[in-house]
Amino acid sequence: xDVERLMGRFRDGDPEAVRDLYALYGRAxxxxxxxxxxxxxxxxxxxxxxxxxxxxxxxxxxxxxxxxPWLYTIARRVCVDLYRRERRHTTVAGEEEPEVAVLPVSFExxxxxxxxxxxxxxxxxxxxxxxxxxxxxGLTHEEAARKLAIPVGTVKSRIHRAHRKLxxxxxxxxxETA
Numbered sequence: 410x411d412v413e414r415l416m417g418r419f420r421d422g423d424p425e426a427v428r429d430l431y432a433l434y435g436r437a438x439x440x441x442x443x444x445x446x447x448x449x450x451x452x453x454x455x456x457x458x459x460x461x462x463x464x465x466x467x468x469x470x471x472x473x474x475x476x477x478p479w480l481y482t483i484a485r486r487v488c489v490d491l492y493r494r495e496r497r498h499t500t501v502a503g504e505e506e507p508e509v510a511v512l513p514v515s516f517e518x519x520x521x522x523x524x525x526x527x528x529x530x531x532x533x534x535x536x537x538x539x540x541x542x543x544x545x546x547g548l549t550h551e552e553a554a555r556k557l558a559i560p561v562g563t564v565k566s567r568i569h570r571a572h573r574k575l576x577x578x579x580x581x582x583x584x585e586t587a
Contacts, residue, residue, distance in 0.1 A: 440526035445488040459484040528578040536571035
């Protein structure tokens with residue numbers, strides 16, 4: 410998908426562009442929000458609010474820029490606001506509210522989460538499938554091959570290719586946070 414053209418449509422108010430932008434970056438926003446808020450329901454609310462705020466600010470987006478840092482910044486601010494709102498509602502009577510409510514995770518951790526999610530989303534479907542089966546479900550190569558109905562050698566080659574692509578795409582994260 411041509412992201413620059415998508416952002417032009419988004420800036421022009423095309424409702425389909427919102428869906429396309431969500432399809433591209435919704436999982437990354439959800440990953441950041443889940444990591445920051447540690448609550449799936451709040452994280453889903455954060456995703457909705459992030460895209461709503463982006464939509465409202467679409468006319469101010471500079472079309473030749475990458476939308477990922479912009480969306481990440483909106484998502485992080487939304488998470489801070491939701492975290493503060495929830496802290497305010499859960500403060501025990503008589504307990505003083507802290508001056509500033511800060512997310513329990515660092516900016517660097519959220520940025521790394523965002524970068525990893527974007528890199529995963531850029532992998533091919535088959536590469537994501539084998540990573541999900543082996544890393545998230547904890548299946549062996551043989552179990553993943555049976556589950557995905559592919560040869561064990563294919564599982565191994567896809568995992569190798571996926572790891573290599575992730576390492577290439579995430580080199581900058583290691584350098585930025587070192």
